[in-house]
Amino acid sequence: MSEFSPKIVAFVCNWCTYAGADLTGTSRMKYSPQVSIIRFPCTGRIDFMLLLKAFANGADGIIVSGCHPNDCHYSSGNFHARRRWIVFRGLLDFLGIDVRRVQFSWVSAAEGAKWAQLVDATAGNIRQLGPFSDYQRLRRGLGVG
Amino acid sequence: METENKLIRRDALEKLFSQWLAEGKRILAPKKCGDKIDFAPVQTLDEVSLDQVQTVQSPKTAVFPRVEELFSFKSMDGRVQIRERDNDALPETVIFGLRPCDAAAFASLAAIFTWDCPDSLFSARLGKMTIVGLACARADEYCFCTAVGGGPGATQGSDVLLTKVSGDEYLAEILTAKGRSVAQAGAGLFKAATAETKESHLAKVEPAFALDKITPALAAWFDDAAFWEEQSRRCLGCGACAYVCPTCACFDIQDEGGVSGKRLRCWDSCGFSLFTLHTSGHNPRPLQSQRWRQRLMHKFAYMPERQQVLGCVGCGRCSRACPVDMNILEHLRAIAEAKP
Amino acid sequence: MDALKNKARELLAAKTVQVVIGYGRGSGGAARAVFVREASKADTLVFDDGCRQNLAVYLMKPEVRKLGKAALVAIPSTLRAVLQLAAENQVGEHDLLALVVTPAGEVVQLATLQAIEAHVASLDPDLSTAEKEELKKYEALSLEQRRQFWQEQFSRCLKCYACRAACPLCYCSRCTVECNQPQWIPVPAHDLGNLEWNVMRAMHLAGRCVNCGDCHRACPVGIPLYLLNQKLISDVFANFNFRSGMAVKTDNAMSTFKPNDSEDFIR
Numbered sequence: 001m002s003e004f005s006p007k008i009v010a011f012v013c014n015w016c017t018y019a020g021a022d023l024t025g026t027s028r029m030k031y032s033p034q035v036s037i038i039r040f041p042c043t044g045r046i047d048f049m050l051l052l053k054a055f056a057n058g059a060d061g062i063i064v065s066g067c068h069p070n071d072c073h074y075s076s077g078n079f080h081a082r083r084r085w086i087v088f089r090g091l092l093d094f095l096g097i098d099v100r101r102v103q104f105s106w107v108s109a110a111e112g113a114k115w116a117q118l119v120d121a122t123a124g125n126i127r128q129l130g131p132f133s134d135y136q137r138l139r140r141g142l143g144v145g
Numbered sequence: 146m147e148t149e150n151k152l153i154r155r156d157a158l159e160k161l162f163s164q165w166l167a168e169g170k171r172i173l174a175p176k177k178c179g180d181k182i183d184f185a186p187v188q189t190l191d192e193v194s195l196d197q198v199q200t201v202q203s204p205k206t207a208v209f210p211r212v213e214e215l216f217s218f219k220s221m222d223g224r225v226q227i228r229e230r231d232n233d234a235l236p237e238t239v240i241f242g243l244r245p246c247d248a249a250a251f252a253s254l255a256a257i258f259t260w261d262c263p264d265s266l267f268s269a270r271l272g273k274m275t276i277v278g279l280a281c282a283r284a285d286e287y288c289f290c291t292a293v294g295g296g297p298g299a300t301q302g303s304d305v306l307l308t309k310v311s312g313d314e315y316l317a318e319i320l321t322a323k324g325r326s327v328a329q330a331g332a333g334l335f336k337a338a339t340a341e342t343k344e345s346h347l348a349k350v351e352p353a354f355a356l357d358k359i360t361p362a363l364a365a366w367f368d369d370a371a372f373w374e375e376q377s378r379r380c381l382g383c384g385a386c387a388y389v390c391p392t393c394a395c396f397d398i399q400d401e402g403g404v405s406g407k408r409l410r411c412w413d414s415c416g417f418s419l420f421t422l423h424t425s426g427h428n429p430r431p432l433q434s435q436r437w438r439q440r441l442m443h444k445f446a447y448m449p450e451r452q453q454v455l456g457c458v459g460c461g462r463c464s465r466a467c468p469v470d471m472n473i474l475e476h477l478r479a480i481a482e483a484k485p
Numbered sequence: 486m487d488a489l490k491n492k493a494r495e496l497l498a499a500k501t502v503q504v505v506i507g508y509g510r511g512s513g514g515a516a517r518a519v520f521v522r523e524a525s526k527a528d529t530l531v532f533d534d535g536c537r538q539n540l541a542v543y544l545m546k547p548e549v550r551k552l553g554k555a556a557l558v559a560i561p562s563t564l565r566a567v568l569q570l571a572a573e574n575q576v577g578e579h580d581l582l583a584l585v586v587t588p589a590g591e592v593v594q595l596a597t598l599q600a601i602e603a604h605v606a607s608l609d610p611d612l613s614t615a616e617k618e619e620l621k622k623y624e625a626l627s628l629e630q631r632r633q634f635w636q637e638q639f640s641r642c643l644k645c646y647a648c649r650a651a652c653p654l655c656y657c658s659r660c661t662v663e664c665n666q667p668q669w670i671p672v673p674a675h676d677l678g679n680l681e682w683n684v685m686r687a688m689h690l691a692g693r694c695v696n697c698g699d700c701h702r703a704c705p706v707g708i709p710l711y712l713l714n715q716k717l718i719s720d721v722f723a724n725f726n727f728r729s730g731m732a733v734k735t736d737n738a739m740s741t742f743k744p745n746d747s748e749d750f751i752r
Contacts, residue, residue: 178641178706179641179706179707180707181705181706181707183641183706201705201706202643202705202706211643211644211673211674212673212674212675212678286512286513287512374548377548378518378520378548378549379517379518379519379520379543381542381647381650381651381703382650383645383646383647383649383650383651383703384643384644384645384646384647385643385645385647385703385705387645388643388645388705389705397672397673399668399671399672399673401671401673409673409675411644411672411673411674412643412644412674414645417646418658419659419663432547432548433546433548434548464512466705468538468647468650468651468699468702468703469517469518469538469651470511470512470515470517472511472512475512
């Protein structure tokens with residue numbers, strides 16, 4: 001039986017989490033390789049639909065991470081993002097989409113270790129939850145005649 | 146071909162269903178979907194809903210699905226491979242329990258889809274379809290089939306037309322070669338008909354307007370912007386009317402995927418504000434009044450002129466589905482009676 | 486009803502407004518939108534419990550705007566839609582006045598946006614007890630039950646956009662779904678496209694929907710869209726203490742923030 005290798009997409013902000021992930025690397029910390037990182041100027045730029053697009057394109061799990069509140073490079077981008085996540089998460093859950101598959105986080109540029117822990121924990125969770133086959137079934141064009 | 150009349154009881158109809166399924170056919174029939182009634186695949190006659198005046202959506206989905214794959218493509222080594230649909234794999238289908246207006250609508254659809262070149266998917270689906278219609282014992286205020294050349298017991302478009310003549314028995318008019326195969330394959334299930342007339346079992350639908358007044362009136366009022374504005378002011382420009390309509394055939398084409406993917410055809414509506422938007426940014430129909438006028442012109446002037454068939458069968462679905470009561474019958478009457 | 490007709494006649498004759506947007510009798514005796522431009526036609530106006538359409542939707546239509554200043558026969562959700570449109574700078578003082586028909590049949594004229602705001606302050610904007618109970622019922626289903634429920638509901642979606650067309654707050658002249666560079670939301674009504682469309686519309690209405698129910702009433706296949714909107718109305722209030730359509734000047738929920746917005750799911 002082949003082991004399920006989860007596909008995880010991470011939407012991260014350039015100034016904090018991306019730099020933090022960089023630090024993880026330069027510190028030679030090892031962590032789960034299943035994550036594909038997509039860099040944004042700010043979490044405020046992350047359109048909620050991007051998360052669903054990631055699932056539709058085969059992601060089993062998602063990480064969304066940026067600067068801690070009050071530390072946003074653009075002052076308030078992450079505050080706007082936080083409001084959006086609160087609402088979007090509630091909607092996804094209501095629709096029966098498992099929000100345990102989406103991990104939100106604040107990881108600063110100094111938190112190389114936290115990034116590694118975050119990815120490892122997420123990969124572990126997703127491995128337990130299994131492939132997101134319910135969503136992938138949608139991707140296979142159900143409803144097309 | 147001369148029509149043959151037979152009788153079939155409800156319990157025999159149930160057996161006919163089993164036979165169709167055993168032949169590998171898909172049966173589409175009106176079925177309760179939530180609190181609405183729509184065409185859906187069924188296995189037994191019990192699942193079928195037969196007392197409603199009309200379903201929400203039309204059976205055009207069987208020949209013109211709301212989303213349809215035209216072909217798939219794959220880009221490899223600098224070349225694109227295209228995989229066409231396998232028409233043979235399309236399901237043999239029986240559409241059961243549709244009204245005479247719906248049966249007549251297939252001719253309008255065919256006029257468009259086989260106009261200048263035959264649409265292969267449409268033609269294949271229509272070819273694989275057997276149409277078992279059900280005449281109407283009831284009509285409502287939205288029906289106007291008799292004004293547009295149809296009627297509650299009209300046979301045009303059906304392969305077999307059933308009319309309920311008693312509590313558990315139907316008159317079955319065998320109308321076409323396909324109808325004859327149905328009767329022959331279910332030979333033990335049909336009985337000879339006595340001289341049963343169906344008129345007394347049909348709804349009475351007085352013609353709601355004079356059709357021959359409509360086309361000239363449309364031409365006469367075409368340039369009167371205020372006339373169309375008054376009619377269409379409450380229209381919201383959604384696609385409900387076009388999508389539930391059994392004859393509306395406008396479609397959009399969307400490619401989905403990237404390096405590999407599919408070309409899809411899906412429904413579109415001339416009521417949408419950007420329906421006629423050009424790539425240049427110019428929109429020849431920027432006002433809802435122009436789009437409303439176009440809907441009526443298309444169905445009652447352009448199609449009769451070009452395809453010699455009306456684009457409307459008087460089923461009334463658009464009026465029932467319209468969120469703001471743009472009752473097409475009311476508007477047609479107004480057009481027929483409008484004084485210049 | 487006579488009070489309403491008289492008021493309409495008066496406003497039109499005095500040219501205070503150029504059109505009265507109200508309800509008239511339509512098919513089967515049901516109410517439908519009417520646009521009365523002449524005092525002599527004011528008799529077509531009616532008002533009863535069947536008058537439920539949110540007529541504010543017509544304030545955003547260029548074909549209606551060009552008629553001039555409107556008197557809008559307004560039920561509570563219509564008034565809230567007007568305020569939300571004002572809060573989003575889509576309507577101004579000179580665009581309309583509102584006519585509220587009281588249970589006794591009298592007409593209250595709300596001549597300014599401030600007057601509308603004062604009147605709305607006396608209404609209860611919360612979801613009704615029945616609405617809250619129904620929402621709780623769905624929230625109480627298991628994740629898998631909810632997933633199946635919504636998959637089945639969305640499988641019937643035709644992408645006719647009647648929900649969008651009926652909504653006074655969906656006024657974009659070019660909706661996201663009508664942009665194709667890139668085609669962000671799929672056009673075809675397949676399962677994925679239907680999910681993405683309905684999710685996107687619900688989110689774009691977060692903190693804006695006034696719970697008029699027109700989306701659900703417009704849907705030809707009867708999808709319970711109001712559940713999505715009510716869920717977000719409830720969450721936006723619980724998390725941000727915000728209700729749409731209550732004030733002319735407001736910090737709209739999704740375009741503002743509080744530094745102490747709290748959450749428990751961010752690691």
